[in-house]
Amino acid sequence: METDTNSASQIGNDAAEAPDGEAMGRMIREARKAKGLTLEDTARAAGIGRSTLSKIENNQTRPSFDIIRRLMQTLELETPQLFLQSAKSDISGRRDYTRAGEGEIKQTPTYTHELLCNELTSKSMVPYISTVTARDVSEYDDWVRHNGEEFMFVLSGELTLVTEHYRPLEMGPGDSVYYDARMGHGLISTSEEDAKVLWVSLGL
Incomplete structure (x- = not known):
């Protein structure tokens, strides 16, 4: 069977949490190395700074959704699960919606x-x-x-x-x-x- 994800999601201490910053950084680093890309190559292709990518891989910064999207596209990681950051959030109330056929x-x-x-x-x-x-x-x-x-x-x-x-x-x-x-x-x-x-x- 096919691995729709070439990289598996990582689980944290709480089974209800999405990948934390460390797990996200590790996934990105492993995918980059698997493709034989340097930090410079990947950062240039994703339109971000080399230092930013390095900080993401080492869990020194929390990337925006747009940066995650660009990195996923650059590294050809198309699994829906990889579009999450951390489940930890200070927001007590939030909402999102998708109209029919607009996902x-x-x-x-x-x-x-x-x-x-x-x-x-x-x-x-x-x-x-x-x-x-x-x-x-x-x-x-x-x-x-x-x-x-x-x-x-x-x-x-x-x-x-x-x-x-x-x-x-x-x-x-x-x-x-x-x-x-x-x-x-x-x-x-x-x-x-x-x-x-x-x-x-x-x-x-």
Whole structure:
């Protein structure tokens, strides 16, 4: 199965928290090195200063959402989970919304993700809608796996949830499942139309 994420999310002391600054910096540094890029190369491509990138990788500054977005694009890290910073926040009340069909689109070989309510840079869950384009297990290079837990609700179409430790699970509209996302998993559309699901990822 495919790793839609070439880099897994890291979990902190609190299982309900998104990656903290240290984990974010580590993900960026490892992705940069995996691509054979220097600090200068990456910073130039992302349109930021070398010293800023160095501080991000070493958890010496908290980057803005725009900088995170540019780094993710530069390093080709398209997983929705990686668009989070820390779940720690001093804001006691906040709100974000996404109008129908206006989420941010991210495509992978096996999914088309629509990120929802993604203007908030610190939150403890990641909601997104995915269209499952994979039709066979062979379309995945490896298992999809990352830290945390996931809830999935089938919106339309039919699909098979394939997991590392269980038999394939046939699912249809209205069905839902909750699972440990560290367990290898992947979806395959089995209906004539591509299946569509709502995903909520927790504790990244």
